[in-house]
Amino acid sequence: MKRRFKKSSYFPCKLEQLEQDLKKQYFQASPDLASKIIHHDGKRCIVVFIDYLVDKDHLYDQVVGEIQHTPSWDHETFKDTIPITGSKQHTELNPIGDELLEGAACVYIEGEKYCLTFLIPRVEKREPDRAETESLIFGPKVSFTESMDTNLNLVHKRMDTSSLKVEKFVIGNTVPTEVRMVYLEDLANEDNVKELRDRLSVLNVDDVLNASTLTQFIEDNSYSIFPQFITTELPDRFCYSLKEGRLGVLVDKSASGVVTPASFFSFFQTTEDNYTRWNMGAFTRLLRIIAMFISITLTPTYVAALTYHYEIIPDALLVSLGHSRTRVPFPPLLEALILEFLIELIREAGARLPTKVGQTMGIVGGIVIGQAVVQAGFTSNILIIIVALSALASFTTPSYLMGSAIRIIRFPLMIFAGLWGFVGLVFSFAFIAIHLVKQRSLNRPYFVPVYPFQPRDLDNSVFRIPFLHSNKRAYSNKPKKIQRFPKPKKPKKSDIDE
Amino acid sequence: MSQLDIPLDQKIKAVYLFIVLHTMQIGVGIAGYPQLVFMEAGRDSWMSIIVAAIVLHLTIACIVFILNTHKDTDLHGILTSWFGSFIGKLITLVFIVYFFIMFLSVILNYIEFVQVFIFPQMSSWFISAALLTLVLYAVLGGIRVAVGASIVFFFGSIWMLGLLTEPIALLDYDGYFPMFEADMRAILEGAKITSFTILGFELLWFLYPYIHDKSKVHRYSQLAMAFTIAMITVITMVSIGFYAQGQLESKIWPLLSMMKIISFPMFERFDILAVALWMIIILPNLILLAWMLSISSKRVFGWKQKYFLYLFVLIAFICQYHFDNRHYVNMFTDYVGQAGMYLGFLFPFLLLPFAIYKRVKGKKKANAKN
Amino acid sequence: MRKTNCLGIILSFFILITSSSCIEPNIIEELGIVTAYGFDQNPDTQEIDGTVVLYQFNPDITDASQIIHSSGATFDTIRANANKQSGYQIVNGQLQTLIFGPTISEEGIFPYLDTIERNAAVSDMLYVAVADQPTRDLMSASNYEEAPNIGIYLHRLIETAVKSEVIVSSTFHEFMRSYFRVGLDPVVPILTVEDNKVEVNAIGMMQNDVLVGTLSMDEIFYARLLRDRFKEGRVELTMNLDDFDEYITQYVNDPRSEDDLHVVIDQLGSRASINVTDTEALNFEVDIKLNGRVIELSQRINLDEPGPLKKMESEIERQIEENLIEVVGRSQELGSDIFGFGVQYNNATRGQSLTTDDWHDLFPNINVNYNIDVEIKRFGIVQ
Known part of the structure; x- marks a missing residue:
């Protein structure tokens, strides 16, 4: 040869x-x-x-x-x-x-x-625009775009400090995608950084579609209904979290950033709470948590009360409830399920249709169907109020993923309430509580500050108190520096007219 | 074997002892306790409670003293190092049986609540299956989740104490007089009844090695005891003032019956919810007991903790099915009380001389070295 | 490992859900929800006639109220028998009023209350009342204002009277507590029908669980004065006009009576304490402090001056004492200690266990001294 x-x-x-x-x-x-x-x-x-x-x-x-x-x-x-x-x-x-x-x-x-x-590549990019899914009234409204350059630029512009570290990963066998891990070196806990770095570098998948897909690959418990990493499209929120000592992840070609570790209550916060004055911020923050609670308890309680526990209904309501129920051919459980299902249908149809048609859809669904359903004797009108209220309450959650989780949890809760009344309801609440305690986000406890009990963290997670008094970062993230700024000196106490 | 090597991230803060020990003590017993103590000591029940409280605080001091003699080990480790492996295993086994019966009696009592107050037709095996599912789910998460669940459930139920303001508004202060009528015997009997109710602190024997900051163990355990005592005093005194004598004597669960008068504008009868909510009052008991049972069995027999957990849950389920009857409920509750007298209150004092001996010897050794 | 755990949990869930442990539901529109029971002893048979007032929800009829008559030997049989006449499942969870007819209240109502106490579904806040005619007639009175049914009306009627401090509250819990408390007898409102409408017209004095006498609406004030505490009570007194002759600024011709002076006092606050002065001789001392404001005077008297005011106060004290002596005397005759003298006696005699029967023997022999102190704080907007 x-x-x-x-x-x-x-x-x-x-x-x-x-x-x-x-x-x-x-x-x-x-x-x-x-x-x-x-x-x-x-x-x-x-x-x-x-x-x-x-x-x-x-x-x-x-x-x-x-x-x-x-x-x-x-x-x-x-x-x-x-x-x-x-x-x-x-x-x-x-x-x-x-x-x-x-x-x-x-x-x-x-x-x-x-x-x-x-x-000399041609890059199609759009300019940073108003955020669509996380809309704000008071804060900066600019959102991430699909371009990594723009996003990094947005982040860097907001945090002009040398301690901002950006680590690069390329993930994906078929379609390699650039992923950046962003954190403030002098704040972020080293264990967290190491953990996230390990998870990203070990990741061996064909393709990371998007930031939200990436979170599903690296989150702690894929079986849980609750999101464990915050996905946000607001650079503002992203940076705020970094300043709290958390870590951020940006994915190329994806218009949202990922923030971790997250706690259950951090999904109910917006940066707006910090921009408004503390009393309003505290009010809206509490409102959201109460709304979440209302959203998951109201319909199940209705079902439980009407199916088993007629004793608890106040006598002023009893007659009107009884009357509106007499025309309904279904047991309360089925009635509630149908109506909740209807609401979900309207929501989903509204989301899929173009914006203008979607709005019409909401009106048609909400008013016309709602009216007709009661008149046809499909549901009682009190249930309409309850279901509408709990749907409304679930939309107050700033995080779309958490809001959806809350809406979905209602269904098993309703079924349990319909099968075993309050016992079933308490059972499912206990189950959720244990689940939340069990949950971790980037190996950090998820249900903080309830467990591990951190009373010092309550000031800026569940409540919001004046910044003068909450000059510490959340302990639960274990940042390297706890104090944000030295506590201002108290003015000397003086008498009324001095 | 005597030293436990527990990774730092599995350890818990001593503060949690306050809640954990308290929730262990408060469970099904508290609902019926005011009647039981009233039957013995009458209006002077508070004196019984004080007697029991003194004994309780002494016992806790004793337990912590013994545990502090050896760092980082539980009762099993202490017994093994003092008396050898056989006796260590034997006594731990006795504790396992005791805790298991306690576990059963809690389940049986809760089943009875539900069946009497809300769902007479609800089958007992179903309620126990529901409880055991939750227990299984929590304990599989380990000590961290077991303690965490107790804390969350504690916060989820402690607010109910605030609802007592409504019965307090209806108190009849004449009910407390005349005072000092009970004789010494009655008061001691009442104290004995009280001691049954406040059992559960024995868990400290097994929880100790998992505490991160050991120096605070004593403080928080004592605080937990004080809180429990304060709570049962309030509940008992409210019950005595709220009911007339004959009435209180006829109520099996005065606390739950008292809830009957609580109503909210949109929620007319709170007692219905209270009985269901009692589940989260007893769940910490069950979860912590199941955790203790499985971990101690592992220490005695050496198999995987998981298998023991499944085993105990299964046995509990089968036992509950067999003993589903008021007669057995009372029997088990009595057994637990009797055993608790010895295992809970007497046992630590029996160990005390040995601990003192060890300490003295340890000191001598240290001195000799110097 | 995590996967197997989760599967296990899901599996056990599945078993739970699909298991046959479904409970009998109480769906609200399928229930006949009882709001009031009336009980009468049937004179012919040994049975009890029950009148059951309940809600039944019907899509076409707006009136949800329904009355069923049934009879039976026990409380539960009455319910079960009532259920035979109804397509709805009759339940007691919303029970608000229990009324006993004269035939039963003379025999003793405790056996019926005892069965209700055993029933965990029944609230403790329902009102116990006695009717002065068969409850069957009482409960068929058709005028019950805007209330959805007569049971609710009765509840509101009694509740309003209790809230405005006209009668002594007798919820189920309070009734049982008085019943069980040694030295205190329960009181119940007495209902009657006037012009096809039920009203409270007296309170009944019980000896244990037996109705032994009644107090008229005027006399209730004195019973309540000793038993309870007034926060904003009201009392009307009639005095002899001659006593105030010198103070009258301007004589008004009163068509009611020429010799009487009518005084109405409201915003009345009171505090009474019963003290035992001698346990052997059964001597009691009652201290009462009253304050209030005069809102109605049938003659013009200048109360701004100390003279007439003092006179008025002492006159009120005298009248109240007279009335108290009469009311307490009557209750002594009837052997019903609704004031709680026995409770204080029991407290004072430590060590001997007093029984209800003992006290009922002692009660007629007690002597009571009254110290009443009245203070008139305001006189309305005219002097």
Whole structure:
């Protein structure tokens, strides 16, 4: 057998040959591989690129334009004259193909020993816009975009400090995606950082679709209904959490950031609570927690009371409840399930339809169906009030994931209440309580500050007190520095008229 | 074997002892306690409570003294190192049986509450299955979850004490007079009854090695005892003032009956919910007992804790099915009380001389070294 | 490992849910919810006639009220028999009023209350009352204002009277407590029908659980004065006009009576304490402190001056004492200690266990001294 001489380099070659080979080897199917041949001083030069991946402005102004204006043609000169930073030399064909796919233009002067590539990718980005899912009234409303550059920029702009650390990971076998872990080095707990770093680097999946998908790969308990990492589209909230000593994760091509470790109560906070005055902030924060509680107890209590515990109904309500129930052909459990199901239908249909139609849908569903359902004797009108109230209450939760979890939990609760009355209800509450205690977020307890009981953390998790008095970061995140600022000196106590 | 090596993240803070020991003591017993003590000591029940309280605080001091002699080990470890492996295992086994009967009696009592107050037709095996499911779910999470659940349930139920203001508004102060009528014997009998109710603190024997800051164990255990005593005093005094003598004597569960008058604008009868909510008052008992049973069995027999947990839950379920009758409920409750007198109150004092001996010897050794 | 745990939990859940341990539901519209019971002893048979007032919900009839008559030897049989006449399951969880007819109240009502106390479903806050005619007639009175049914009306009627401090409260719990307390007898409101409408017209004095006598609405004030405490009570007294002759600023011709002076006092606060002065001789001393405001005077008297005010106060004291002596005397005759003298006696005699029967023997022989102190604080807006 003749031992073939292994060609050390593909180049030099003919321009046509190069174009042919590239097309044949990598882009058979693609009609988009474009090329342009430029003549000068008897020399020929080819520029190869993929039509839709390169920035046309850059290509014509800075690559083709510069080549045409350069008097002496060789690759060394080109490297200097073409003002694009990422230029590379290649002697093989294979890497050129990969570069082209990333949005590079390949420049080759006939007869040279290597080939040059310049990275001029075209990136479609949108400008940072108002946040859609987490809307605020009072705070900054800008949201993350799909571009990692923009997002990092947004984060950096908000935290102009050298202790902001950004670690890069590339995750995904089929489609590698850039993932950044962001934290403040002088605050974030090292165990947390190490844990998250381990989880990200160990992760071996084909594809991270999005930030919220990533959380599902790295969260502590995938079976739980409760989200364990906060997903937010507000850079503001993201940065606020980092300043509390938490860690953030940004995923390329994803318009939301992930914050961890999260506690159950942190899902009921917004940054707005901090922007408003403390009394309003405390009120709205408590309101949300009460709303969550109402949302999960109200309908089950109705079901339990009407199915088993008629004793508890006040006599003023008894008659009207009894009357409206007489026309209903179903047991209370089924009645409540139907109505809750109806509400979920309206919500889902409203979400899927275009905004304008969605609004109409809400009105049609809410008013027309609601009226008709009562008149047809499908449900009692008191249940309509209860179901509407608990649906409304569930929408006060700032985190969409947590809100959905609360809405879904209601169904098993209702079933338990309908089967075993208050005993079933208390049973399911006990179960949820144990579940919450059991839960962890990035190996940190989830149900903090209830358990582990941290009374010192109550000031900024369940309540909100004036900043003068809450100058500490949450203990539960175990930040390196607890104190945010030294406690201001109390003014000297003086008499009324002094 | 005598030293337990517990990783730091499994240890709990001593503050939690306050709640854990308190919730262990308060359970099914408190609902019927005012009647029982009233039957013995009458209006002077508070004197019985004081007697029991003194004994209780002394017992706790004694237990903590013994535990402090050896750091980082539980009762089993102490017994093993003093008397050898056989006696250590034997006495731990006695405790396991005792705690198991306590476990059963709690379940049986709760079943009775539910069947008498809300659902006469609800089958008992179902209630016990529900309870055991929760116990299983919590204990599988380990000591951290067992303690955590107790704390969450404590906060979930302690507010009910505030509802006593409604009966307090209806108190008849004439009911407390004449005082000092009971004789010494009656008061001691009452104290004995009280001691049955406040059992459960024995868990400290087994919880001790899991406490992170051991120096505070004594303080918080005593505080827990004081809180329990304060609570049962309030409940008993309210019951005595709320009911006339003959009335109180005829109520099996004065505390639950008292809840009957509590009503809210949208919630006319609180007692219905109170009985259901009693589940979260007894769950800490069950969870902590099941944890203790499984961990101690592991220390005695050396298999996996998980298997013991499944085993105990299964046995409890079968036993409950067999002993579902008021007669057995009383029997078990009495057994627990009788055994508690010896295991809970007497046993620590029996061990005390040995602990003193060990300490003196330890000191001598230390001195000799110096 | 986590996976197997979770599966185990899910599996046990599944077993729980699919298990056959379903409980009999009490769905509200399928229930006949009783709000009041009336009991009468049937003179012919040994049985009790029960009148059951209940809610039944019917989509076409707005009136949810329903009255069923049934009879039986026991409370539960009455319920069960009533259920034979109703397509609804009759339940007692919302029971608010219990009324006993004269035939039963003369025999003793405790046996019926005892069965109710055993029943965990029944509230302790229901009112116990006695009717002066068969409850069957009383409960068929058709005028019950805006209340959804007569049971609720009766409850509201008694509740209003208790709240406005006209009668002594007798909820089930309070009745039982008085019944069981040595030295105190229960009181019950007495209901009657006037113009097809039920009203409270007296309170009944019980000896243990037997009705032995009644106090009229005027006399109730004195019973309540000793037994309870007034916060904003009201009393009307009639005095001899001659005593105030010198103080009258302007004589008004009163069509009611020429010799009487009518005084109404409201915002009345009171505090009474019964003390035992001699346990052997059964001597009691009652200290009563009263204060209130005069809102009605049938003649113009200038109360702003110390003279007439003192006179008025002492006159009120005298009248109250007279009335008290009469009311207590009557209760002594009837052997019903509704004031709680026995409780104080029991407290004072430590060591000997007094029984209810003992006290009923002693009670007629007690002597009571009254110290009454009346203070008139305001006189309305005219002098």
